Amino acid sequence: MSDVIERTPVRRRARGGRVGRVGWPTYLGLSLAVIISVFPLYYMFVIASVGAQAVTSSPPRLYPGLNFFDVAAKVFETVPFLASLANSVLVSLTIAVVASILCALAGFAFAKLDFPGRNVLFLIVLLTMTVPAQLSVIPQYLIVSWLNWVDTLQAIIVPGLASAFGIFWMRQHMATTLSDELIQAARMDGCNSWQLFWRIAFPIVRPAAFVLGLINFTAVWNDFMWPFIVLKSPELFTVQIAIKQLQANRSIDLALAMGGSFLATLPLLVVFFFVGRRMVAGIMDGAFKG
Amino acid sequence: MTTTATTPAATTTMAIITRGGPKGRRPPARRIRSSWAERVAPYAYIAPFFVIFAIFGLFPLLFTFYVALFDWNPIGDQVFVGFANFERLFADARFWNAFVNTFGIFLISTIPQLALALLLAHLLNHARLKYANFFRMALLVPYITSVAATAIVFAQIFDRNFGLINWVLGIFGLPSVNFLASQVGSWVVISAMVMWRWFGYNTLLYLAGLQAIPREIYEAASVDGASSRQQFFHLTIPALRPIIIFTVIMSTIGGLQIFTEPLLVAPEAGLTCGAARQCQTLSLFLYEQGFGQFDFGYGSAIGVALFVIVVVAALINFFLSTRTRGER
Numbered sequence: 190m191s192d193v194i195e196r197t198p199v200r201r202r203a204r205g206g207r208v209g210r211v212g213w214p215t216y217l218g219l220s221l222a223v224i225i226s227v228f229p230l231y232y233m234f235v236i237a238s239v240g241a242q243a244v245t246s247s248p249p250r251l252y253p254g255l256n257f258f259d260v261a262a263k264v265f266e267t268v269p270f271l272a273s274l275a276n277s278v279l280v281s282l283t284i285a286v287v288a289s290i291l292c293a294l295a296g297f298a299f300a301k302l303d304f305p306g307r308n309v310l311f312l313i314v315l316l317t318m319t320v321p322a323q324l325s326v327i328p329q330y331l332i333v334s335w336l337n338w339v340d341t342l343q344a345i346i347v348p349g350l351a352s353a354f355g356i357f358w359m360r361q362h363m364a365t366t367l368s369d370e371l372i373q374a375a376r377m378d379g380c381n382s383w384q385l386f387w388r389i390a391f392p393i394v395r396p397a398a399f400v401l402g403l404i405n406f407t408a409v410w411n412d413f414m415w416p417f418i419v420l421k422s423p424e425l426f427t428v429q430i431a432i433k434q435l436q437a438n439r440s441i442d443l444a445l446a447m448g449g450s451f452l453a454t455l456p457l458l459v460v461f462f463f464v465g466r467r468m469v470a471g472i473m474d475g476a477f478k479g
Numbered sequence: 480m481t482t483t484a485t486t487p488a489a490t491t492t493m494a495i496i497t498r499g500g501p502k503g504r505r506p507p508a509r510r511i512r513s514s515w516a517e518r519v520a521p522y523a524y525i526a527p528f529f530v531i532f533a534i535f536g537l538f539p540l541l542f543t544f545y546v547a548l549f550d551w552n553p554i555g556d557q558v559f560v561g562f563a564n565f566e567r568l569f570a571d572a573r574f575w576n577a578f579v580n581t582f583g584i585f586l587i588s589t590i591p592q593l594a595l596a597l598l599l600a601h602l603l604n605h606a607r608l609k610y611a612n613f614f615r616m617a618l619l620v621p622y623i624t625s626v627a628a629t630a631i632v633f634a635q636i637f638d639r640n641f642g643l644i645n646w647v648l649g650i651f652g653l654p655s656v657n658f659l660a661s662q663v664g665s666w667v668v669i670s671a672m673v674m675w676r677w678f679g680y681n682t683l684l685y686l687a688g689l690q691a692i693p694r695e696i697y698e699a700a701s702v703d704g705a706s707s708r709q710q711f712f713h714l715t716i717p718a719l720r721p722i723i724i725f726t727v728i729m730s731t732i733g734g735l736q737i738f739t740e741p742l743l744v745a746p747e748a749g750l751t752c753g754a755a756r757q758c759q760t761l762s763l764f765l766y767e768q769g770f771g772q773f774d775f776g777y778g779s780a781i782g783v784a785l786f787v788i789v790v791v792a793a794l795i796n797f798f799l800s801t802r803t804r805g806e807r
Binding site for chain 1: 615627
């Protein structure tokens with residue numbers, strides 16, 4: 190039982206780690222890594238705000254200019270970028286919220302309720318999880334076209350709701366953070382499993398469900414292949430498909446491609462600024478469960 | 480620890496349930512019905528997930544094997560052809576080319592990436608490190624950047640004429656390289672994107688593994704005079720072996736999915752990623768055959784081949800991890 194407590198990210202941060210003084214090479218190495226992590230995004234912004242002369246001048250210019258808003262405006266004129274942003278928000282947010290709840294509910298059943306067929310069903314989910322979805326992309330497209338969903342947003346939303354990773358994640362969190370004593374106590378008080386889920390289990394795993402929502406939001410926002418296959422009309426494109434159109438004209442307008450890419454990343458950067466710490470903790474926490 | 484942690488929570492729960500109003504407690508007469516409901520309830524809870532999962536996850540996976548046996552044109556006929564698609568696939572130089580490209584990219588991107596992640600995790604794993612949260616968050620920035628945006632900016636960084644890499648090479652008096660023109664060159668560009676996007680994420684996974692190692696072990700090693708380097712090779716690496724194997728498997732699966740990078744790095748090169756297919760990956764080859772040529776049967780056969788590769792990779796993983804456990 191004690192590992193239940195140790196598994197919470199807050200506790201783990203306090204322990205572990207090497208001791209002694211932290212030397213300057215450590216800070217130097219980490220700073221280099223941070224520069225490498227941030228540089229491509231920064232460079233995107235530099236080119237977008239300066240224009241193509243940022244790369245043609247010698248030496249190449251590495252600091253931003255003043256034209257970013259002009260380029261941003263041009264992005265919105267060239268492609269229906271506002272619609273693309275709205276589509277991306279709609280698709281990512283719906284999947285993040287609904288999938289977290291569906292996965293929490295199913296994860297709860299798999300972790301804490303006993304029913305015939307439980308292990309077999311969970312094994313099927315686990316096995317499917319290890320297979321990349323891309324390999325069955327053709328039958329997926331066939332199903333979507335039989336449903337007449339090609340070129341609609343539900344073709345992205347509905348399949349995205351069932352993430353095998355999500356159910357695995359929620360089951361592990363339910364199993365480790367929800368104690369059997371607590372369930373017993375609630376049962377004694379006449380709680381049925383539905384109440385057990387909404388009043389006890391879900392509130393307890395809400396932080397994990399939130400992180401799952403973040404991970405799903407990021408993954409769906411950044412997904413390229415599936416929207417690229419099922420979406421045909423530019424006004425339904427997600428931002429990733431929109432920036433592909435801009436990239437196709439890269440040789441004509443480099444700043445436009447960079448500006449679009451930066452704008453496509455900006456919303457996630459803003460979200461990440463506020464909840465990044467929880468995402469970091471969630472990913473580190475998941476390392477054990479995965 | 481356990482009791483102190485659970486008891487207050489349990490008390491609150493019971494309080495919540497008791498205060499739960501008319502729905503919280505049920506009259507005895509309804510108990511019997513609710514026990515039947517309780518037996519069915521688990522299936523109801525997994526049903527929303529499972530119905531969607533079955534339709535869009537499990538069924539397509541199984542159906543891939545079926546479609547692969549047909550000459551399947553999405554607009555025209557479906558003709559059963561047995562294993563003809565597979566015979567064609569094994570004899571297809573384009574398939575083996577994509578296979579070699581995928582594995583070339585996998586090797587170039589995975590090995591240095593994981594080594595770097597290990598080193599960075601070691602640096603981050605300091606009890607008294609300042610700005611630890613800043614470093615961790617900054618390392619995760621590539622992970623939240625989309626592959627499409629990554630490919631677009633890396634295409635510029637590795638550009639033949641005006642790329643930063645070629646500018647740096649020029650400083651050292653080296654001739655500029657047309658990366659995308661050659662097979663190995665384009666592997667390097669795509670691997671750089673993959674590495675950049677995932678090294679920070681893997682660093683965090685390793686860091687989590689490191690922090691599970693009790694501090695006392697390092698203290699004991701320090702007292703015994705073990706240098707930082709000795710601690711790294713004799714403490715850190717062995718303790719992380721299971722997570723290292725896990726990340727290698729994840730990289731293998733990720734490597735098989737590389738699609739957006741080659742498609743967007745050279746937009747003028749199209750679905751083949753260059754005239755000589757120098758950077759066409761297996762996923763891109765699948766897309767080209769399925770949605771470029773509308774040969775769904777052949778595309779599905781490529782999907783089955785991908786499946787076999789995943790199974791082989793999983794088996795290798797299984798044997799490696801059981802061997803590791805045996806050594807302990």
